[in-house]
Amino acid sequence: MTGRRRGTSAGLDRGQIAVAAVALVDRHGLDRFGVRRLADDLGVDPMSIYHHIKGKAALLDAICEAVIAEVELGDDQTTQDWEQAARRTAHSYRQMAYRHPRVFPLLVTRPQSSPVALAVLERLVAAMRRAGLPDQVTADAPVTLFGFLNGYLTAVLSGGPDGPSQMPALDSSAYPTLAAVAHFQADFGSAAEFERLLDTVLCGIRHQAARRSSETP
Template sequence: MTRRSPGVSAGLSRDGILAAALAIADAEGLRRLTMRRLADSLGVEPMSIYGHVPDKTALLDGLVEAVLSLAADLDLADDAPWQEGVRGFAEGLRDAVRAHPGVHSLLLTTQGETERNLAAVEKALETLGRAGFTLPLAVSLLRTVTEFTVAHAISDSATDGGGHRPESAMAEHPLASAATATDSFDAFTIGLTAILVGFDALRRGVGGAAAPQEPAPRAAQALG
């Protein structure tokens, strides 16, 4: 690919750079993702990238953002139950994580605190606040659902295709064998439902939990 010289407009954008970086990570692994490798794939000099992504840390944060942004925002119509919005977000996130194995390790270790991610969190917390969640409970729900979904999707990807199960072992341990054969999406759905039921009980003050008195304030105000 012909490389453009520094200072020559290459039609670069941050989103385009992140898309190219995500493709490299998925195809070749994160270890191969360097600024020079990324520049080569875009046909530009490495310095051209720094105007959009200032350093490698910002690039990795952007990769987390790129995957998370594929999930639907946690938003609701006025008359929709909050569980519907959370479930839609979780299912979209699961699909996004499974589709991009190259960044699985990043999703477990990198916060990805970009402007776009923070805006999505702000919107989600405001939505949960309107549903009657206090800010601490809304934060806990969002974190629990996100971590459960990401971990489940990564585990699924690692075990796709299953493995050899000796017939003798399966015969000796029928319940364990049945458990390993359980449909992964069914297991995800059951786990997510349990989370939603539990947090709804906390929201309503069931089981001795204190019921919230006011909806959550804006996240920026609460965290600032």
């Protein structure tokens, strides 16, 4: 193809490809993402991409790694208690999701076992073990925390890049109890709501840790 660079002479590396792929999904969404479109953006032949990343599945994984790398781990991991570590991770993860709402579904639907993803979990688990939390609670905590984060952020970001979806109006005659408390959800998707729900999750982990510690002979 005239004007396109090929092979190793294209001057690409995996990181550059991943960054360009994230930008492409940010603009057009996953439905319109493809290797040929990415190659057009980079000005290379598609085979130049496959030289570094073997197949579309691997490319999607590289996209996930690129956005997870944006989640801050903190500067001094030894001084943070486990709740500080969990809270900072959660807020940084939320900020990343808001920056990349069209990429975020990949994080929910694909296994996240890359080194960058494991580094995020390692920081949280290490902080919990330093705090002396029971190992079962420590093992359950990442599933609990990221189960909440992925489910909540998926719901909030379902409106796409235009912003959080709004809670639907309820028929008070059919759902009187839900309608009675609906005004408490008026801040759906807000930072205040996120902090409130995160507090509930962390309180649950803290309660489980205290309960299991009290059961240990």
